[in-house]
Every structure is written in C-alpha cells, then in structure tokens.
Amino acid sequence: MRVVDAQHIVKTYRVADKAPGFGGTMRHLFRRKHRDVEAVRGVSIAIEPGEVVGFLGSNGAGKTTMLKMLAGLMQPTDGVVRVLGHDPFRREAAFLRRIALVMGNKQQLIWDLPPAETFRINAAVYNIPDDVAQARVDRLAALLEIEDELHRPVRKLSLGQRMKSELIAALLHEPTVLFLDEPTLGLDVNAQAAVRSFLRTYNAERGAAILLTSHYMADITALCDRVVLIDKGSILHDGALATLVDRFAPLREVALKLTEPVAPERFAAFGEVESCDGLAVKLLVPREGLAERLPRLLAELPVLDLTVHDPPVEEVVGRVFAEASQSTAGAASAVDPDAPEPLEAGAVS
Amino acid sequence: MDGFSENIDPSRPTPDGLPEPGSSPPVGPAAWLRDRLRRTRVMTGVFYALMVEYRIEILLWAVATALPLIMLGLWSEAAASGKFVLGPLDTMRYFIAVFVVRQFTVAWVLYDFEYHVVSGKLTPFLLAPCDPTWRFFLIHIGEQGCRLPFVAALVGFAMLIYPEALRGTEARPGVWAPGWGRFALAVLAVFLAFAMRFFMQYALAMLAFWVERVSALEPVSFVPYVFLSGMVFPVTQLQAQYGDWAYELVLLTPFPWMAWFPASLLVPGVEVPIVRGFATQLVWIGVFLVLQRFLWHRGLRKYSAMGA
Numbered sequence: 001m002r003v004v005d006a007q008h009i010v011k012t013y014r015v016a017d018k019a020p021g022f023g024g025t026m027r028h029l030f031r032r033k034h035r036d037v038e039a040v041r042g043v044s045i046a047i048e049p050g051e052v053v054g055f056l057g058s059n060g061a062g063k064t065t066m067l068k069m070l071a072g073l074m075q076p077t078d079g080v081v082r083v084l085g086h087d088p089f090r091r092e093a094a095f096l097r098r099i100a101l102v103m104g105n106k107q108q109l110i111w112d113l114p115p116a117e118t119f120r121i122n123a124a125v126y127n128i129p130d131d132v133a134q135a136r137v138d139r140l141a142a143l144l145e146i147e148d149e150l151h152r153p154v155r156k157l158s159l160g161q162r163m164k165s166e167l168i169a170a171l172l173h174e175p176t177v178l179f180l181d182e183p184t185l186g187l188d189v190n191a192q193a194a195v196r197s198f199l200r201t202y203n204a205e206r207g208a209a210i211l212l213t214s215h216y217m218a219d220i221t222a223l224c225d226r227v228v229l230i231d232k233g234s235i236l237h238d239g240a241l242a243t244l245v246d247r248f249a250p251l252r253e254v255a256l257k258l259t260e261p262v263a264p265e266r267f268a269a270f271g272e273v274e275s276c277d278g279l280a281v282k283l284l285v286p287r288e289g290l291a292e293r294l295p296r297l298l299a300e301l302p303v304l305d306l307t308v309h310d311p312p313v314e315e316v317v318g319r320v321f322a323e324a325s326q327s328t329a330g331a332a333s334a335v336d337p338d339a340p341e342p343l344e345a346g347a348v349s
Numbered sequence: 350m351d352g353f354s355e356n357i358d359p360s361r362p363t364p365d366g367l368p369e370p371g372s373s374p375p376v377g378p379a380a381w382l383r384d385r386l387r388r389t390r391v392m393t394g395v396f397y398a399l400m401v402e403y404r405i406e407i408l409l410w411a412v413a414t415a416l417p418l419i420m421l422g423l424w425s426e427a428a429a430s431g432k433f434v435l436g437p438l439d440t441m442r443y444f445i446a447v448f449v450v451r452q453f454t455v456a457w458v459l460y461d462f463e464y465h466v467v468s469g470k471l472t473p474f475l476l477a478p479c480d481p482t483w484r485f486f487l488i489h490i491g492e493q494g495c496r497l498p499f500v501a502a503l504v505g506f507a508m509l510i511y512p513e514a515l516r517g518t519e520a521r522p523g524v525w526a527p528g529w530g531r532f533a534l535a536v537l538a539v540f541l542a543f544a545m546r547f548f549m550q551y552a553l554a555m556l557a558f559w560v561e562r563v564s565a566l567e568p569v570s571f572v573p574y575v576f577l578s579g580m581v582f583p584v585t586q587l588q589a590q591y592g593d594w595a596y597e598l599v600l601l602t603p604f605p606w607m608a609w610f611p612a613s614l615l616v617p618g619v620e621v622p623i624v625r626g627f628a629t630q631l632v633w634i635g636v637f638l639v640l641q642r643f644l645w646h647r648g649l650r651k652y653s654a655m656g657a
Contacts, residue, residue, distance in 0.1 A: 001367065049367055073475060075650060084367070093478035098370050101476050108473030110395070112402045117395045124391035125479040126372035127384050136371075174371020207368045 001085065003177050004047035004070060006165045009079035011040040011065050011233075017025045020111040041233040042079070047209050054224035054241075055213040056317055059245045063213040069180045070211065071101040084177060097126060100175040104185030107166055109154045115165035126173040133172060140168045160191030165188075166273060167195065171193075178202070180212040184219055185283065186189045196222045217314045219286065231324045248323075251284040254294070257305040264321065270297050277306050279304075356605040374478075388483060396484075396491030404495060411499040414455065417447040417580055418507055424582065434586045438521050439618050441514040445507050446615035447580055450608050453493050454543040458485050462554035463563050475649075482551070482641075489547060527617045534623065538611035546574075546607050548637035549569045556643055558648030563615060577602055579609025583619075601631040 015099055017035045019027040027033075040062045047053055055063040068074040069081055072088030072095065081088055086095035109118045116137070123133035141147045144164040149157055157165065163183065172177070180199070182193040196219060203210050203223075215218055220227060220241070229236040237244055254271065258279045267273050270293050271285035285293055290308070298306065354450035375384040395585065400407060419481055421444035427433040428440035435443055462485060465471040474481035508515045517523040549570060557563040575581060577599050584605045606629050613621040 003367065071476060073472060073652075090477065093374060096476060096478040097372050098367075099476070101472075102388050103472070106469055106472055110399060113395065113399055117398060120391050121395055122477070124388045127375055128372050173373075174368075176367050176370065293405070 001045050001049070002082075003049050003051075003084055004045065004211070004312050005052065005080075005082045006043065006045050006066075006070065007080045009040050009043045009066070009069060009076045009081060010038070010075045011069060011074065012063070013037045013039055039233050040069070040076070043230070043233070043235055044079075045228060045235070045238065047211065049209055050203065050207045052203055052210045052212065052224050054220040054227045055230060056078060056220060056227055057230035058321060061230045063230055064181055065233075066230070067101065067181050067211065067213060069314055071095075071099060071179050073101075074325075097173060098176040099179065100170040100173070100177075101179040102166055102170045102181065102183055104163065104182035107154075107162065107163065108169055111154050113153045114153055115157075115169065116236065118154075118165075118169050119150075122169055122172045122234070128173060131220060136172055136174070137168060137270055141199060142203075144194060160187045160194075163187060163191065163195065164198075167198065174206060174208075176208055178208050178210045180210060180213055180214075183212070184214060184216055192216065192218065194258075199223055217317070221313055229319055229320055236320055236324055244320075245313065245316050248320045249311050250287055251311065252287055252290055253309045253311055254283045254285050254290075254297075255307045255309065256281045256297075256301070259302040259304045262301055266301070360436055379535035382630070388479065389487060392483065392487040393490050393494070396488040397494045398491075399488070399497035400492045407492065407495050408499045410455075411452060411496055411503060414451055415448060415503065416575075417444045417451055418503075420444055420447075420581055421507075421511070434583060434589045435619065436521075438513060438518050439616055441511045442525055442616045443583060443612060443619065445504060445511070445514055446612035447608055447617070448507065449500060449504060450539055450542065450612045451580060452496060452503075453539050454546045454607060454611075455492075456489065456543070456546040456550045457490065458547055459550045459554045459567055460564050461485060461488070462551065463557045466557040467561060471652065485551065485581075486547060489543070493543075521618075525617075527615050531617065535611055535614035538614055538626065538630070541627065541634065542607045542611050544634050545603055545630055548634055548641060549603060552637045552641040552644060555644030555648050558644070558651040573602065574604050574607065578607045579605055579612060583613070585608045600629075603629075606630050608635065 011327060012038070014034050014299070016028070018024055033150045039060075043062070043066060045053075045066075055066065057063045060121055061133065065074065069076050070088060072083075072091045074178070075089040084095060084098050086092055086191060088095065109115055119133065119137050122128075128136070129250050137150070138147070141150060144167065146161055146164045146168075148170075149161050150165065152277065154162060154165065178199075184195050187195065197210075199210060200223060210223070212219065212223060226238070227241050228238045229244070237247065239247075253274065261278065262281075264273060264276055267276070267281065267283055271283040274282040274284050276282075294306070294308075297303065329338075369641070375381045421441060424433055424440055424444070425437065428435060428437045433440060462471075465474070471481065474484060515525050517525070550567075552564060553570060555561060556566065560566070577584070584596060584599050586601055605627060610621060610626040613619045614623070614626075
C-alpha cells in the first residue's frame with residue numbers, strides 16, 4: 001500500500017491585487033481586483049512505506065503547499081490525494097493518529113511552560129498511557145541529547161533545543177508518515193547534524209515514510225534517497241539523487257596537480273579549463289568521454305595527482321532551476337517583451 | 350540504540366502492510382469516557398499551570414472587572430430610599446453575587462482564536478485528533494482556577510466594606526446562605542452562563558477566518574452584554590420601570606441568563622424562574638454551538654488560503 005498517492009494535484013489561490021500608493025489604495029477600497037495564483041499545477045506523486053523523499057524548490061515553488069495538502073491543512077482545487085488511504089482534508093482521527101507535520105517556523109510547544117507539559121497533553125490527546133508516553137519521551141530525548149532541558153520553559157530554550165522538543169512532541173504518537181517543513185531552519189551545524197541523525201534513526205527503526213522540504217542541501221543529501229524538484233508548481237525531476245546528478249550534470253570536474261607548468265592550450269584536448277593556478281588545474285570533462293580521456297591525460301601531461309569529482313549537488317540543482325527558468329522566460333519573452341529576467345543559478349533552496 | 354516503539358514487531362504485518370500505529374483510539378463507551386476525562390484532567394492541569402505564569406495579569410484583570418461592585422455603590426442609595434426593585438440587603442448581595450458570576454464567566458476566546466488564526470498557530474491543533482474547542486474551552490477553566498483565590502480575596506474585601514451583606518441587617522438579620530440546593534443550582538447556572546458566553550464569543554470568533562481583526566467586532570456583543578445581563582441593574586428593574594413587555598423582551602435575549610439568572614440564585618430573597626432559566630441557557634448554548642460548527646467547517650477552507 002502506498003502511503004501517499006496524489007494524482008494531478010492543482011492548488012489555486014485567489015489573491016488581492018493592489019497597486020501601491022494612495023490611488024492604488026482608493027481603487028482597491030472601492031473596486032477590489034483579484035487574480036488567481038496557481039501554486040501547484042497538476043503534480044502527481046506516490047510514496048511507498050519507509051521512503052524518505054526530499055522536496056526541493058525555490059521560495060514559492062509550491063513545496064509547502066504540497067505538504068499542507070498532504071497533511072490535510074488544505075484542500076486541493078483539483079486532483080485526488082490519498083494519504084494512508086484517507087482523504088487528508090477530512091482530517092479523520094484514524095488519519096491524524098498516523099501522521100505528523102513539523103514546521104520549522106511554527107511550533108506546537110506551549111511557550112511559557114516546559115516542553116514536558118506539551119508532551120503530557122499530546123499523550124492524553126493520542127490516548128497513549130502515561131508510562132508508555134514517558135518511556136518514549138525518555139528514549140527520544142536521549143537520542144536527541146536533550147534530557148536535561150525538558151523541564152525548562154520553552155521560551156528559555158535555544159532554537160535547536162526547541163526544534164528537538166518539537167520533534168519529540170510530533171513523534172510521541174509514532175507517526176507512520178512524517179511531513180517536515182524546513183526542520184533545520186536556523187539551527188547551528190551541530191543541531192542540524194543531530195536532527196538529521198535522529199530522523200535517519202527514526203526512519204530506519206520505525207519504518208516511517210518521511211517527506212521533507214529544506215533549504216539546506218545537506219539535509220537532502222544526508223536523508224533522502226529520492227528528490228522531487230518543484231518549480232512554479234510543477235515537478236521538474238522525481239527520482240534518486242544520483243540520477244539527478246547524472247541527468248543534469250553531464251560534466252565531471254577533474255582536478256590535477258602537475259610536476260611542472262604546462263601551457264594552457266594543451267588542456268583543450270581534454271576538456272574545458274575551469275581554473276589554472278600554476279601547478280593546480282581544474283578541468284571540466286564530459287562524463288561520456290572521461291574513461292577515454294583520463295589515460296591519455298596521464299600519459300601526455302606531467303601529472304603528480306589526479307582526482308575526479310561530481311559537481312556539488314547545489315550546483316546541479318541550481319542549474320536545473322536556471323534552465324527551467326530560462327526556458328520559461330524564453331517562452332514568455334517570445335510573446336511578452338517585458339518578461340522578467342531568469343533566476344540566478346544559485347537561487348536554489 | 351533502543352528501538353523507537355516498544356510495541357512494534359516488524360515480523361507482524363498490519364492489515365494494510367504498514368507499521369503498527371503508535372497510538373490507538375479508545376474502544377467502547379467506557380474507554381471513550383475515560384479518554385475524555387483524562388484529556389480534560391490533563392489539559393485543565395497544564396492550562397492551570399500556564400495561567401499561574403500570568404497570575405499578576407489575572408489579578409489585575411479581576412480587579413478591573415469589578416463593575417458590579419461599583420454599581421453596588423451607585424444603587425445603594427436608591428435601594429435605601431425604596432426606588433430600586435431590590436431592598437438594601439438584597440441589593441448588596443445581588444451585586445456581590447454578580448461580581449462573582451462575572452469573574453467566572455469571563456470569555457476571551459475571541460482574542461485567543463483570532464491570534465491562533467492570524468499567526469497560523471491553529472495548525473498544530475488541526476493536526477491532532479482532538480477538536481480545538483477542547484483546548485480553547487479548558488484554557489478558560491484553567492484561568493478560572495487561577496482566578497479563584499483572587500476572587501475570594503476581592504469578595505472578602507467587599508464584605509469588609511459591606512459587612513451587612515454577610516451577617517444581615519437589623520431588619521433582616523441572618524448570615525448570607527442561599528441553602529445547599531440553591532447554591533448547587535447557582536454553581537450549575539454559573540457554569541452554563543460561562544458556556545453561553547464562551548460559545549457566543551467562539552461563534553463570533555469563527556469570523557476570524559474571513560476578517561483579520563475579528564476582535565473589533567467584540568463590542569457588538571459586549572455592549573448589550575453589559576447593559577442587559579444584570580451587571581448594571583437587575584433585569585427586574587425594567588419590569589418595575591417600564592412594565593412586563595420590556596422585561597419579557599430582554600429575557601428573549603441571551604444576556605440576562607449570563608449574569609442576572611445565576612446571581613439571583615445566590616441571593617435567597619430574590620425570586621427567579623429556575624426551570625425557564627436552565628432551559629433558556631441550554632437552548633442558547635445549542636444555538637451558538639450549531640452556529641459555531643457551521644462557520645467552522647466553512648472557515649477552515651479560508652484558513653488554508655490564508656497560509657495555514
């Protein structure tokens with residue numbers, strides 16, 4: 001049984017359109033204008049039990065909207081969503097008992113009380129016996145190394161401690177499907193690593209499916225076997241992370257250390273020169289020709305050391321979004337000379 | 350590293366092939382009742398602890414809502430001259446009783462709900478298998494628990510200023526004691542009056558799904574509440590002054606049953622329509638509840654659009 005089965009999901013918002021300034025305010029007051037914004041455009045996605053899937057996309061791409069529809073907070077404008085066999089928006093108790101949504105920018109902890117008080121409420125709401133709930137809190141707190149902080153008011157906890165407490169509150173009922181929206185937002189490096197390690201353990205031991213959005217590629221590379229790239233409400237890629245790199249990164253980076261300087265034009269036969277700094281040279285070589293070119297390169301040049309890298313995933317993803325943006329802008333500019341400039345390649349979240 | 354769930358056996362598949370749920374619903378009416386009682390007990394305890402954090406604010410709030418005690422000072426002279434519907438002793442006891450009723454019928458769910466909708470903090474409530482109404486209702490109960498000692502102190506202070514209210518006057522000696530039966534009815538009436546006030550405001554609060562600052566609508570219900578609930582004068586004064594039509598007209602509104610009715614039950618000498626009072630309270634609670642549910646289901650779609 002698929003835990004998530006979404007077919008041709010569309011979500012359209014109606015937003016007010018107000019021009020700036022006094023005139024715009026007056027016009028908006030007496031003759032309100034609206035426009036429809038298509039946040040998600042015919043997205044289909046299926047997730048199997050135990051899968052960890054990362055949603056990647058720039059701000060406003062539709063990632064969080066998708067998560068909200070899958071968690072039952074929003075009703076799709078069109079399409080069919082089934083999560084654990086339920087229509088999420090009906091928010092049936094049997095469905096809610098098996099899911100959790102953690103949002104990095106919204107918390108369920110009671111601000112002026114210790115996290116332990118929120119856990120008590122959750123235990124009662126989910127009908128978890130006190131002793132079982134306490135045992136779970138103890139285990140989760142030990143995994144997250146936050147045992148000593150559960151009896152301090154939430155307002156006195158650090159951001160990382162609060163997020164760890166949020167995770168305990170969200171996982172107390174041991175959900176089968178976990179939706180995470182920017183779970184490491186604003187955390188320091190250590191806290192990010194702890195949260196990632198914790199989620200890996202939870203996924204492995206509980207067999208829970210995890211659907212994750214993050215601005216940090218490290219979250220995606222550390223946790224997700226599969227990535228879904230969303231741009232302007234449509235899926236650009238859905239598959240393994242490695243496939244993404246193969247598909248969108250046709251070049252490999254070859255770093256050389258030479259024993260003596262070589263004229264730059266001699267590198268042209270092997271690939272494009274990315275940088276040349278004395279004895280350290282970096283070349284971009286097409287993946288297909290790599291096996292044939294490397295032996296030749298070693299034979300013809302005074303090479304002391306050679307390493308081959310995939311380009312960083314951030315770079316690959318950035319390239320995908322830039323290409324998508326360019327193709328969209330190209331199509332738009334064909335009919336609209338005032339179409340906006342394409343996104344920068346680095347504008348990836 | 351310990352496993353996550355103590356009750357999961359990977360070799361034992363569930364009917365749908367998924368891991369066993371980590372929590373299960375109560376099965377049977379007895380288990381359901383135990384579950385609801387536990388929720389109520391735990392939430393009330395936690396929310397009481399939360400309100401204790403805000404104790405100074407609650408004390409100031411209790412003092413600031415002492416309008417009935419001020420009205421007592423204003424009406425005392427009229428009562429002494431026989432121009433008031435109640436005698437001097439009943440006037441004292443009535444307004445002190447109204448003060449107590451007022452303290453335990455304060456509702457602020459409109460502001461709380463508006464905050465949760467506008468800030469998106471309603472989201473975690475929607476993801477739990479528990480209607481958010483439980484939380485909003487029980488946090489008020491927790492607040493009343495925190496308010497209790499302050500109310501006792503303020504009533505004690507009022508008794509110091511008006512000692513006759515407690516021990517009786519020369520014309521009508523006797524300690525203020527409504528009798529156990531009437532006292533129990535009064536406690537029930539106060540609770541129902543609170544439920545009326547809560548659900549009236551809660552129904553209004555649902556407009557937060559459409560209007561960002563729904564608290565601006567509060568005067569729509571608060572102004573008639575102040576003047577028609579019996580806080581400023583007992584509604585029987587209308588009967589004495591304008592005739593039965595004015596009295597009956599006001600009794601058709603929900604307001605007199607929110608203060609005048611329960612407060613009158615606490616004053617032994619004051620007659621009050623007990624059966625009609627409870628029946629009317631229950632009808633109004635039902636009306637507000639139905640309205641709230643209607644608006645809730647429609648509003649949730651709007652909440653999504655606001656960014657959830």
